[in-house]
Amino acid sequence: GQQLNQSPQSMFIQEGEDVSMNCTSSSIFNTWLWYKQEPGEGPVLLIALYKAGELTSNGRLTAQFGITRKDSFLNISASIPSDVGIYFCAGIIYSGGGADGLTFGKGTHLIIQP
């Protein structure tokens, strides 16, 4: 099946810094989703992207659907302590028979030092 390579695996940053993470694949995706998971909770959908080149913001979060359709990027500006968590990318491929399912990356663990 398809694989998503998410990097970095973990990030240790200072409060107030900007954060960048990405997700890449050898496959072309039709939809990219970004989720955040906090300890003991389920993943929460942050941003959905549907077109190559699309740039979408949700507060201090901005995500982009890569032009090649093989990658996506998530940026967090001016990080705050509540941004701590694991960020997952997920992609969907639609073939002739419909969607082939949702593939998840393994996550980027964001740790913020005050």
Add this chain to the structure above:
Amino acid sequence: NAGVTQTPKFQVLKTGQSMTLQCAQDMNHNSMYWYRQDPGMGLRLIYYSASEGTTDKGEVPNGYNVSRLNKREFSLRLESAAPSQTSVYFCASSEGGGPGEQYFGPGTRLTVT
């Protein structure tokens, strides 16, 4: 709106015991999913249901069965639990008949001893 709810939140089983994990959604979504999450493995799809009355295997279906009881409810059953099934289980739902934007429940932490 409660979104996606799961019960129980925690469970400890002995090897060979059976149990059913319950999931319900109040968003009138057509599709529902069961995932397991293990350290370093990310989220892996166990089974899904694209609509009421249909179920399909995902990436890791062995040792599990599912029932789409009605549009709201999708249960996951472990007939004979094994230590390898120790994991956190998440239920999710999406509006259409395909994967789409999925909304997750809070999870069930299962330990099999």
